[in-house]
Every structure is written in structure tokens, then in C-alpha cells.
Amino acid sequence: MKKNKIEIDINTIENENVKLFIQSELAHCAQNKIRVELLDAPVDFNGYECSGHFSDEPDACLTVSISKNIDEWLPTFVHECCHKDQYLEKADVWTVKIGERYDALDIFDMWIDRHIELKNYQLRPVLDHIVQVEFDCEKRAVAKIQKHNLPINVTEYIQKANSYIWYYHAAAYHRAYTQRTSPYVRAELWSKMPVDFDNNYSTISSKMLKLYTKYCY
Numbered sequence: 001m002k003k004n005k006i007e008i009d010i011n012t013i014e015n016e017n018v019k020l021f022i023q024s025e026l027a028h029c030a031q032n033k034i035r036v037e038l039l040d041a042p043v044d045f046n047g048y049e050c051s052g053h054f055s056d057e058p059d060a061c062l063t064v065s066i067s068k069n070i071d072e073w074l075p076t077f078v079h080e081c082c083h084k085d086q087y088l089e090k091a092d093v094w095t096v097k098i099g100e101r102y103d104a105l106d107i108f109d110m111w112i113d114r115h116i117e118l119k120n121y122q123l124r125p126v127l128d129h130i131v132q133v134e135f136d137c138e139k140r141a142v143a144k145i146q147k148h149n150l151p152i153n154v155t156e157y158i159q160k161a162n163s164y165i166w167y168y169h170a171a172a173y174h175r176a177y178t179q180r181t182s183p184y185v186r187a188e189l190w191s192k193m194p195v196d197f198d199n200n201y202s203t204i205s206s207k208m209l210k211l212y213t214k215y216c217y
Contacts, residue, residue, distance in 0.1 A: 137153035160184035170212035
């Protein structure tokens, strides 16, 4: 499917808080020379479809699929803007590399695609780092939602965020990203997640893993 860029007509956004938030984030991207791509189809990230992505290589780019209702893509936009903030602030979770050279997600993707092999002791720090990046991002996202009074249910957002953070453990277990459905789309899964961030994300319970296997794989 050909993906075309879409221009947002800010004036069509009814909620004033959402309008001002999007305007400020787009302006922040422009000020920092970060390219923004808003697409009319799912985002292609390394051959996998997703709702959004932020990358700082080869140049900084924030990409979000806005083909659905704004209520559906606004949380993704907030999330990716928080990755943008991690990048601009040079947050430790964003800048630290595996072996001081490699990006953890790139290594994980290469392992998923079987371009490289990793022993358990090699995979562990890679997975831990990815989880910490997403955990930090999700906490920032909740802060943005509350600061700008965005019409996003915070409790549900945290549950969906938790389903996304722990999803990487499920992907590691199956050695595959799901092409069936994302965890935060399935209410049967995300509604079973904690309503706070006071959790141990370094591991996943067998009960939780069964949920991912049932609804995502």
C-alpha cells in the first residue's frame, strides 16, 4: 500500500487543548529540525507495521499514522513526541548503547529476524534497555496528557502502556513480533494490566505471557 503524507488541518480539531498541544509539538519539531511524517496508512518500521515511530538516524524523524479517528492516533502522537523529548534531552535511556556502540532495539530486531544469534546472557541487557526506554517514555506521556489536559483516559493509557512495555518480553519469548494484533488494541489483554507504573518490568509472569500468546500470536 502506498503511504501518502497528510497535512493536518489544525482548524478542524474541535478540542482546544488538543489543537494547542499538536501545534506546540509540531513547532517544537520544526525548531529542532525534526522531520514529521503523518501518514494515511500504518507506519512501516523495518518491515513491520506499527502506528508510529521516532528515529534519530539517519536524521531525526517523527512518524505517526493518522488514518484513523484522532481519538485513536492522539495517544500514539503523544508517545512518539516523548521519544522526541528523550532524544533532544539526550536522556540516559536514549543515549546509552549496548557495548557503547549499538542501539538495543536494532540488535533486538536483528535477532528477531535471525540475522544474528544471541545467547540468553547477551539478550538480557538488550531487552532490559528496550524496556527502560519505553518505561521512561510512557511516564513522560502520562505527564504530558495531564499537563495539557488532553482527552485521554489516563488509567486506560497506563494499562495499554503496560501492555506495550511487557510486550517485548512476549516478543522475545516467541522470537517474533506479532502480525496478528497489537497488545494495546485487545481489551481482553490490556484491561488485565496494572493501573500504575509501580511494577517489575524486568520479567514477565507465565499468566501474563499466556495472555499475549492467546491474543497476539
